[in-house]
Amino acid sequence: MTLRLRLLLAFALLTIVTAAAVAGAGYVRARDAIVQRAQDNAVIETTNRVEQLYPLPTRAVDTSVLERVAARVSGREGSALAYGNGFAAGGMPPSVITAELRALVSTGRVGWQRVSYSDGVWLVVGMQLRTSSGGPSGIEVYVLRPFTSEIAFVEELARNAWLIGGAVLVLALGLGFLAARGVLRPVRELQLAAWQLGQGDLSARVPVRGRDELASVASTFNSTASSLEHHVGELRRMEADARRFVADVSHELRTPLAAMTAVTDVLDAETASLPGVAGQAARLVNRETLNLTRLVNDLIEVTRFDSGTAALALDDVDVAEVVRTCLRMRGFSDVSASLPDGVRARLDPRRVDVIVANLVGNALRHGAPPVSLVLSVTGSSLVIEVADSGPGLPSEVLPHVFARFYKADSSRGRSEGSGLGLAIAWENARLHGGTLVAANRPGGGALFTLRLPLGGGV
Incomplete structure (x- = not known):
């Protein structure tokens, strides 16, 4: 994996985490506020409608009383159901009222609960009606109100959070690309200079920009390359001097070696007539002279290879x-x-x-x-x-x-x-x-x- 790709992935991961945290927290807070406000408004509206029923009639609770109560508190968008004295009346289906909500309302408190109804989310608000003296009237009223608009608004918030997060991610990737390009530019220059140095171009240098860590690396590379160029130049000069010395010495030795070879050839022809020690010495001189001649010829051949003058006669x-x-x-x-x-x-x-x-x-x-x-x-x-x-x-x-x-x-x-x-x-x-x-x-x-x-x- 390239360094540029790793930087882009790091930017993307950081953006995703940050956007998810910020957008998620904002979405949750907005959703809770919207839902809470909708529930509070529904409870207040239901309470206001119930208060308009006071004073309650003193007659016994029967179906007709419950129907009038349910009709007064249902409103235009919802429906209601009233319980009392073993009777129930209203257009609201009793199945949407959960046992938990009825248990809460039976204690005299106002309760509400979101339920699934008619392929949507609805809000059920329940409370007890009290007499003018503050005592229980024996009537419980439940109002079913649609929660669809609030849910749609929350879903729109979620979509907007996703869209904003996606836009932020694209923007972050663009900024990450530009940042990676700016960071990797000195690295690419350093890589190119190192490659040129490896190919033998000892004059390769890296432009030094700014005063950050990359500039320090570039400056160190340049000083190292300069030192290497100096030392390699010295070594090349010394090597050239050594080759020239070997070539000069080899060529200078050829003339005396030719004379020595001629003399040793004569001695070699007379070794049979020489006394024992003298004959051995003559043979030794002849052999070593031939070895020295061969060495000088080999050195001359090597210097031709080193100087590039060796050529083929095809x-x-x-x-x-x-x-x-x-x-x-x-x-x-x-x-x-x-x-x-x-x-x-x-x-x-x-x-x-x-x-x-x-x-x-x-x-x-x-x-x-x-x-x-x-x-x-x-x-x-x-x-x-x-x-x-x-x-x-x-x-x-x-x-x-x-x-x-x-x-x-x-x-x-x-x-x-x-x-x-x-x-x-x-x-x-x-x-x-x-x-x-x-x-x-x-x-x-x-x-x-x-x-x-x-x-x-x-």
Whole structure:
């Protein structure tokens, strides 16, 4: 549920409760006042009509006396019924008089009661007639008056209360929408600025309006973004300096390394004629010089990726032949390769050679034989899978296997690899618009899966 919807629901709920309380209380008070006034007027009118009968006749109470009494007090809109001396007379049906009302009137008090009669609400008023001396006359009179107009007025009050409540609810929702819009506007601006910041736009800021809590949040966000922009700028500058330093050093090392390689090649050719210790030293120098040359070349390649200057030299090639050439040139004779003929793709053969060489070399160095390489085509993708039969990759190593200079075993000597081979293989796969994924086989051993588009890189 969105914040705007929650605010509108809160406004609506508050309005409903407030309107119901105010309108309900007003309706109840108005209804009670109207009903009470109508009952009081009916009682007063009936009492006035009864008083006009005094003095009562001294003759015995019979039906004719009761009929005259009922006729005098009934009025134009109602009817009456008179009791006395065991007789009853009048146009009012006796069934509408309840036992409770008769019991109250028999005590000498004036009573009234609302009853349902003729599909409506009517008022029954009852009282005793007294003699001129104040004593009971033995006559009870009951008057039935319509209560329809009062009930209709009360119902109209209820309808008006509902209408007013509905109008207030609509008004409150409109005000709530405007208030929510005003409150959420800084929130939306903050959300947009945070999204821009997450997308790398470190110059994103939020307008600060007013001096409330939202303005304080916006000001804090702006100061945080400014600090982040400064620190990220410093980190980028330092990273650029470090990359430039690595690139410069790598390029500067190539010339002396070329001379050293030439010298070590000569020494390597003469190692057989050198004494034992001298021969071992010559072979060690030659091996370490080759490792250093390979490291410098890898660093130069990495700097090309970082600077964005690495580019593809695409060609329509026979993939199986590229892989065979890679394995043959590097002496990977212990690899079981499944290379079907006729698989052609538009690739950079040099970079595919680097990927395959790094994957197979890594499997031979850190896995266990047999090492297998399988070439296949799935849909529009070229798939190369390299697997070994070793213990596989530990779970804590898998997330970092393509990280630069990462070594699963920190105790390994530097002669066992620079830690850049898999990182360069991953960068070359990405440059082709493909993927390189590391996993463990269910039966044991590491599995590296390379997927490249057949139509060339992106």
